Amino acid sequence: MKNVLITGANRGLGLGMVKYLTKQNKAQNIIATCRTVSEELKTLSAENKNLAILNLDVTNTASFGDISTQISKIVGDKGLNLLINNAGVTTKFTKLALVKTEQLLENLIVNTIAPIMLTKSLLPLLKQAAEANGDKPMGIQRAVIINMSSVLGSIAQNEQGGFYPYRCSKAALNAATKSMSVDLKKDNILVASLHPGWVKTDMGGKNAPLDVDTSVSGIFNTISKLAEGDTGKFLNYDGTELPW
């Protein structure tokens, strides 16, 4: 894993992933994007020369060209090996009678539209990494896109209903994962949707059974084992497959 980009990296799982990568010394360059830099992320970047923080509100799709240029300068001709579309939002449990258009739109733009458009902008850098490592099998040594999804986006596992904005946006993200996996197979770029588990973060809440460290080490263990046959899959953080 040489060059890694994580969106929404100032807190929660995104910050946990940056911490993991710096501690494990696993990446050559870690690019952490966020809209507001947290003290923890600032401290990490002061301690780790290979950690770059870039300002990115993922709803500002007009800024993606500029961001790609900045990322290109960091990764050079090695390209980008791992893109983790992690930034996400949710609304509280929403019953059909209470759901609002604004909630549906906000979840859709952050959780679905932004990952698709950012991936589109970063594709040349992902292709560069896949090509530069043409002697290696498909997977993290070439180029991988991880769309951070949720089991709540699984249509097959929906037994509770509700959560219209979040469920619909993550189900749509899963559809995008599948299309990307088909479209990018010829470029040797692997694409998967990942459920991080129910994790103690601002989003997951304090009743969640998993802590960030457990989820994150599971996520990277799973990513490190991804092979050609995994492209287009929906995976749990522990590597088990989830139903769409």
Ligand SMILES: NC(=O)c1ccc[n+]([C@@H]2O[C@H](COP(=O)([O-])OP(=O)(O)OC[C@H]3O[C@@H](n4cnc5c(N)ncnc54)[C@H](OP(=O)(O)O)[C@@H]3O)[C@@H](O)[C@H]2O)c1
């Ligand atoms: N925690 C769970 O149990 C759980 C379960 C399933 C899936 N997930 C998924 O895992 C991912 C991370 O979740 P989390 O638990 O770490 O959530 P979190 O603690 O609420 O953090 C969300 C992150 O997304 C960022 N973000 C939101 N809107 C953004 C925008 N417009 N531009 C840039 N960044 C934005 C936030 O940045 P700000 O600080 O600027 O708001 C923050 O860094 C999400 O995609 C989520 O859907 C989480």
